[in-house]
Each structure stands twice: as C-alpha cells, then as structure tokens.
Amino acid sequence: MRYFWNFNIVFAQINLLLDGLLLGFLLALASLMIGMALGLFMALAAISKHPLLRGIARFYVTLLRNTPLLVLIFIAYFGLPDLHIRLGKSESFIFALSLYAGAYMTEVFRAGLEAIPTGILEAGQAIGLTPLQIFWNIQLPIMFKNVLPSLGNYLISLFKDTSLAASITIPELTYNAKKINTLTFRVFEVWLITAALYVIACYLMAFILRRIERRFAIQ
Amino acid sequence: MEDSLLRIRRLGKWFGSLKVFEGVDLDVNAGEVVSIIGASGSGKTTLLRCINLLETFQAGSILLDGNPVGYHEENSKRKRFPERIIARQRLLTGMVFQQFNLFPHMTALGNVSLGLRKVKKLPRAEAEKEASRWLERVGLGDRTHSRPSQLSGGQQQRVAIARAIAMNPKILLFDEPTSALDPELVGEVLNVIKQLAADGATMLIVTHEMRFAYEVSDKVVFMDNGKIASMGTPTEIFEERKSDRLKEFLSTFNN
Ligand SMILES: Nc1ncnc2c1ncn2[C@@H]1O[C@H](COP(=O)(O)OP(=O)(O)OP(=O)(O)O)[C@@H](O)[C@H]1O
Ligand SMILES: [Mg+2]
Numbered sequence: 001m002r003y004f005w006n007f008n009i010v011f012a013q014i015n016l017l018l019d020g021l022l023l024g025f026l027l028a029l030a031s032l033m034i035g036m037a038l039g040l041f042m043a044l045a046a047i048s049k050h051p052l053l054r055g056i057a058r059f060y061v062t063l064l065r066n067t068p069l070l071v072l073i074f075i076a077y078f079g080l081p082d083l084h085i086r087l088g089k090s091e092s093f094i095f096a097l098s099l100y101a102g103a104y105m106t107e108v109f110r111a112g113l114e115a116i117p118t119g120i121l122e123a124g125q126a127i128g129l130t131p132l133q134i135f136w137n138i139q140l141p142i143m144f145k146n147v148l149p150s151l152g153n154y155l156i157s158l159f160k161d162t163s164l165a166a167s168i169t170i171p172e173l174t175y176n177a178k179k180i181n182t183l184t185f186r187v188f189e190v191w192l193i194t195a196a197l198y199v200i201a202c203y204l205m206a207f208i209l210r211r212i213e214r215r216f217a218i219q
Numbered sequence: 220m221e222d223s224l225l226r227i228r229r230l231g232k233w234f235g236s237l238k239v240f241e242g243v244d245l246d247v248n249a250g251e252v253v254s255i256i257g258a259s260g261s262g263k264t265t266l267l268r269c270i271n272l273l274e275t276f277q278a279g280s281i282l283l284d285g286n287p288v289g290y291h292e293e294n295s296k297r298k299r300f301p302e303r304i305i306a307r308q309r310l311l312t313g314m315v316f317q318q319f320n321l322f323p324h325m326t327a328l329g330n331v332s333l334g335l336r337k338v339k340k341l342p343r344a345e346a347e348k349e350a351s352r353w354l355e356r357v358g359l360g361d362r363t364h365s366r367p368s369q370l371s372g373g374q375q376q377r378v379a380i381a382r383a384i385a386m387n388p389k390i391l392l393f394d395e396p397t398s399a400l401d402p403e404l405v406g407e408v409l410n411v412i413k414q415l416a417a418d419g420a421t422m423l424i425v426t427h428e429m430r431f432a433y434e435v436s437d438k439v440v441f442m443d444n445g446k447i448a449s450m451g452t453p454t455e456i457f458e459e460r461k462s463d464r465l466k467e468f469l470s471t472f473n474n
Contacts, residue, residue, distance in 0.1 A: 117318075117320070119316055119318050119320040120320050120321075120322060120323070122273050122314075122316070122320065123314070123316060123320035123321070123322070123379075123382075124322070125273060125306070125309060126271055126273070126309060126312075126313070126314035126316075126383070127309075127310075127313075127333070127334035127338060127382065127383070127386050128306050128307065128309050128310040128334060128338040128386065129306065129333075129334065129337060129338060130302070130303060130306045131302060131306075133337050133338075137333060137337060138322055138324075141324050142322075142323065142324050145324060
C-alpha cells in the first residue's frame with residue numbers, strides 16, 4: 001500500500017497553526033506568572049511557624065498535585081458556571097493551569113528558600129534588617145537565582161500542557177490542527193507538522209532560557 | 220564599673236534541657252578588647268549569639284550602653300521585646316561570623332552598603348561612598364565590585380568586617396573570625412582586627428589564636444563547664460595559668 005504525502009495542503013494553513021502556537025505560549029506564560037505568585041505565598045505558608053498556614057499549603061499541594069490536569073480543566077470550565085462564576089474559555093483554562101502550576105511552584109520556591117544557609121539570613125539580622133527587609137533584599141533574590149532553571153523548564157512543560165485546552169475548544173495549536181485535519185483528512189501530515197512545531201518551539205524556548213540563566217549566573 | 224558598655228549579669232542559656240551556661244557575668248568597657256577562649260562546645264558562640272540577640276536566653280540580663288536588650292520586665296514578668304525593637308537593638312552590636320556569611324548575590328560594595336541604605340536610610344550614592352571608604356580601610360578598595368565567589372576567604376572575611384563596622388556599632392563581636400581560613404590567609408584578617416583595636420574599637424573576640432589573643436586583648440575570658448571559669452589580663456591567663464583546667468586547655472596549644 002502506498003501513502004501519497006501531501007504537505008502543501010497543510011502548509012497552506014500554517015498561519016492557523018502558528019496562531020495556535022502563540023496562543024498556547026501566552027496561556028502557558030500567563031499561568032506561570034499567576035502560578036508563581038500563588039506558589040510564592042504558599043511557599044511562605046509552607047515554611048512559616050504557624051501550623052495552620054503550613055497545613056493549608058500542604059493541603060493545596062497534595063490536592064492539586066494528585067488531580068489530573070484535564071480533570072481540573074473540566075472542573076474550571078464546566079463546574080464554575082454552576083457556582084455562578086462565569087469565565088471565558090481561556091480564563092477558565094488559565095484558572096485551572098495556574099492552580100496546577102502554583103502547586104508545583106510552591107514546592108520549587110520552598111526548596112529554593114530552604115536552600116539558603118541560615119547564616120546568611122542571620123547576617124542580615126545582624127546588620128539590623130527587619131524580617132521583611134531580609135525577605136525582599138536577601139531571600140527573594142537568592143531564591144530566584146536558585147530556581148531559575150526550574151522555572152524555565154516548567155514554562156516549557158506548561159506550554160506542552162496547553163494542548164489539553166483543545167478539549168474545551170480553545171483555538172490553540174492542537175485544536176487548530178484537529179480542525180485542519182477534519183477539513184483536509186491529511187492525518188499524518190497535520191500531526192507530524194504539529195509535533196514538529198511543538199518540538200521547535202520548546203527547543204527555542206530552552207535555548208533562550210539557557211542564555212538568560214547564564215546571564216544571571218554571571219551577574 | 221558604672222560606665223561599662225556591655226554589662227552581662229547572671230546570664231543563663233538552655234537548649235531545651237541542655238544547659239549551655241549559667242550565671243555568666245561579663246563587663247566590657249568602651250575601647251576594650253576582650254577575648255573569649257575555651258574548649259569546643261563550651262558555649263562561646265552561643266554567648267555571642269545571645270549578645271547579638273540571634274539566640275534567646277532564659278535567665279539574666281544584657282545591658283548595652285546602660286539599656287537592657289532582648290528582654291524587659293513588665294508587671295514583674297520577663298518579656299521579649301517585639302521583633303522591630305530587637306532589630307533596632309541589634310544595631311548596637313556588629314557581628315562577624317566564622318563562615319563570613321556574605322550575601323552571595325551582591326558585590327562587596329553591595330554587602331557593605333545594604334545596611335546603610337535600608338537601615339540607616341542613606342541615599343544609595345552616599346551609602347556606596349561610605350561603604351567603599353570602609354572597604355578601603357580593610358584593604359579592599361580595589362575589589363568593591365567583586366562578588367563573594369570571586370574573593371578569597373581572607374578577603375571575604377574582611378568584607379564581612381567592613382559590613383559589620385560600617386553600621387557603626389558600639390561593640391564588635393567576632394566568632395572565630397579566622398577558623399574557616401587557610402593558614403596563609405589568617406594574618407591579613409588578624410591585622411585588620413589589630414588595626415581596629417589600635418583605633419579604639421570595642422571588641423569581644425572568640426578565638427583559638429592564642430598568640431593573637433595575648434597580643435590584642437585587654438582582658439581574656441576562659442569559658443569552661445557552663446560558666447566563666449577564669450578571667451584576667453593576658454599575662455594572668457596565659458603566663459600565670461592559675462587553674463588546672465586552664466593549664467590543661469592551654470597545653471593543647473603549642474604556645
Ligand atoms: N541550636 C542549638 N540547638 C541545640 N544545642 C545547641 C545549639 N547550638 C549549640 N548547641 C549546643 O550548645 C553547646 C555550646 O555550643 P557553642 O556552639 O556555643 O560552643 P562553642 O564554644 O562555640 O564551640 P566551638 O569552639 O566548637 O565553636 C554545645 O553543647 C552545642 O552542642
Ligand atoms: Mg563556636
């Protein structure tokens with residue numbers, strides 16, 4: 001049996017795919033940002049002296065890390081309207097992905113904060129800095145330097161996760177690929193090009209992030 | 220004496236049920252250099268940390284410049300000052316740590332100027348000018364833009380000294396400032412401390428460098444067995460060696 005390849009018919013629609021790719025990246029970036037803010041608060045709760053705060057952080061991380069992302073997406077998209085919370089498709093997806101990313105960020109930030117030797121914080125105390133000043137001027141910058149590689153890797157991972165947005169018909173790369181597939185029936189071509197686009201985008205992101213990391217390491 | 224800068228009375232410190240020391244009395248007058256010697260685990264570091272309020276203490280009092288720090292009496296109950304006040308009280312003391320503890324993400328200049336900017340509220344330019352003045356004083360005028368990772372141990376410790384003294388504390392506390400250094404780097408740090416002593420700084424120095432303690436100190440304190448076991452002039456401590464425990468301790472050093 002012979003398969004007649006026809007990539008041209010797919011390439012004619014490449015703009016649709018590239019638009020989807022960009023949307024996926026933006027969804028990942030927005031979720032990472034919100035997830036980082038959430039993760040920072042939860043990480044502080046996780047290392048705080050108050051058992052209640054620590055409990056909340058542990059509960060959040062356990063819950064979110066053990067729920068499949070697709071289920072979270074469905075809860076946000078189909079469930080929230082029942083609570084009279086009406087979000088657009090993209091907003092509800094970002095809501096789910098941020099919560100999911102936040103749990104991971106909590107762990108990353110907690111480890112990054114705990115890796116700072118206590119002596120360095122005591123040196124801050126010794127020159128009269130208040131706890132808040134120590135947090136802003138010492139803990140936060142050292143932590144970000146510690147976790148920068150994990151942040152970069154996780155952005156790439158979230159970007160791949162945005163393909164799940166196709167399940168609630170958000171026009172990102174996977175969804176648009178499916179649409180072209182339905183129109184053209186060029187199954188192999190569509191999905192091979194889609195996979196290639198994901199690979200190239202991830203590779204480029206990794207490349208750029210590594211340069212940024214090196215920049216920070218030298219400083 | 221009424222005018223002692225640091226006055227410690229009946230100080231007691233426990234870690235849970237482990238007693239570190241009890242009934243410690245110590246006075247340091249303005250301009251004096253006092254060294255603390257003693258075996259490992261005798262509580263020297265813990266004593267400095269109590270003075271700098273990095274450690275809680277369960278009994279006794281510490282007065283700096285006549286005022287109690289760390290704890291005060293309220294309705295005849297002992298209460299720890301709130302953290303904001305403790306942070307302010309810490310400014311009376313400067314601490315130099317055994318492991319330097321420089322801020323790794325900042326240059327030498329950043330390390331020394333941070334406190335001047337954030338605590339003393341100096342504008343950045345002024346803080347940096349002041350900081351480079353102190354870095355010059357410790358012989359690092361040419362390394363102001365180096366990061367700690369680009370400096371030798373001796374240089375890092377000198378930055379740490381500049382960082383402490385830039386805050387203009389009443390008394391400088393040193394916890395074995397040369398113990399983490401390669402032997403060939405010890406001298407440069409001790410010389411800086413000697414220079415500060417000559418300039419009239421008040422200092423309390425925990426050290427295992429007996430010759431240095433002998434040369435630089437006005438008073439030497441020997442800690443042993445959870446208390447101050449002997450106290451005296453360097454001659455009294457190192458030459459007269461009045462107690463057996465002191466003799467035994469000093470005999471482990473070859474000088
Ligand atoms: N955070 C802590 N928790 C419990 N015990 C502690 C703590 N810090 C110190 N100790 C104990 O207190 C005692 C005194 O310790 P400290 O570090 O003050 O001794 P040191 O005289 O400085 O010794 P070295 O010469 O080794 O530095 C030791 O028995 C030590 O194990
Ligand atoms: Mg010690």
